[in-house]
Amino acid sequence: MQPIISVSHLSKTYDTGFKALSDVSLDIRPGEIFALLGPNGAGKTTLISVICGIVSPSSGTVTADGHDIIEDYRAARSRIGLVPQEITIAPFETVWDTVAFSRGLFGKPKNPAHLEKVLRQLSLWDKKDSKLNALSGGMKRRVMIAKALSHEPTILFLDEPTAGVDVELRREMWEVVRGLRDAGVTIILTTHYIEEAQLMADRIGVITKGEIILVEEKTELIRKLGKKQLTLQLQKPLDAIPASLEAHDLELADDGGSLLYSYDTQGERTGITALLGDLADAGIRFRDLQTKESSLEDIFVDLVRKS
Structure with missing residues (x-):
């Protein structure tokens, strides 16, 4: 499948010397909802502005629906609709x-x-x-x-479309966006509401410091990078984790009343089974257990922190 937007080795340095984009390459598939996430100043708006023909790139190439945004700018821009964050209407x-x-x-x-x-x-x-x-x-x-x-574009950019909108209207807007995607419009969404990206997007891209650090299917991203945490509520508090359990990389809550065990979302069933067996051998009983899975927000924060 040919990408509807293709960005290749795109860079942008402003006259002040600030490098907003650095060697960005990205392909957007036709008919998908693609969420572009990043902290303030990461380069999201600059990237969108270059693709939409508002800002000139310093180097690199961009095509929109097969049209180069510089050499064939009229055709490229006719394929694109842009909804900026600010409301600008008469x-x-x-x-x-x-x-x-x-x-x-x-x-x-x-x-x-x-x-x-x-x-x-x-x-x-x-x-x-x-x-x-x-x-x-x-x-x-x-x-x-x-x-x-x-003007009947095939590509729609939504820059923070639900900023300042209450919860009910936000959900209505999500339905509108899904309807547009179902009608064949490719949606590129930037948002600070990670819940929005998790509910809406087919794929996720993360940009920080002007560089794309990750592009992944949403479900695959959560599967590969997500973590699960098992919390065991103990019948009797512990003063310390017994030496026989050190191999399991457990954390003891401050009050000694629970043990925390983290593992990746791809499995480790054998690790949990071994842990429960070692707990029984150590004479440690628990009265309840809970599991918690990483959200897209947890993954995003962790990625940006490490970049």
Whole structure:
């Protein structure tokens, strides 16, 4: 399958000397939701801005739907829709006029049927004649998405699409994004809500200090890098871990009332079986046990800390 976006050895150094991107290579598959994660200042916005033609690269190449963003910039940009984090709309325009104007900026002929489809898809049809300053924050974000979809792009960038949105509206936005993906639009999502990436994304990319440090299928990432922790609530507190249990790399809680055993998510059933057997041999009994699995947030924090 040919990538719908291909980034090869991309670097960007600003006039101040700050190197925002360093030799970034990345392929985005058509029809996927790709979450780009990274701390503030990691290079997420610069990477998106280069792909969308807002910022010029210092070196490297980028193609969007087969079109080079420099040599064939008009065709490349026509394939891309961008929803920035900031809400930038004219407050006294109507929803319909705003979306129609955005379509015209790309030189597209009028197509009321397409605009109606987009507005209905985003639950904005009954607001088409409303002034933008009369809409809620969540509705304004939907208008931003409608603007980005007005010229029928195949690629949609969502930069922090649910920032400042309450939980209910955030979940509604997730449904909107899933619907767009199901309609064939490739979604590239940046977010500080790791839960959002874990629920929505097909693949995860992590960028820090201007470099891509990981690209992985979400489920495979959690399987490979996730950890599980087994907590054993003891019947009687311990003062110290017996020498016979040292091989198991256990931690004793401060109050001595529980033992913590960490293992990777790929298995170690034999390790747990051996641990339980050694506990019985040492005369240590437990009254309850609990397991906890690493979330994507745990993995992300650990990756960034180590980079």
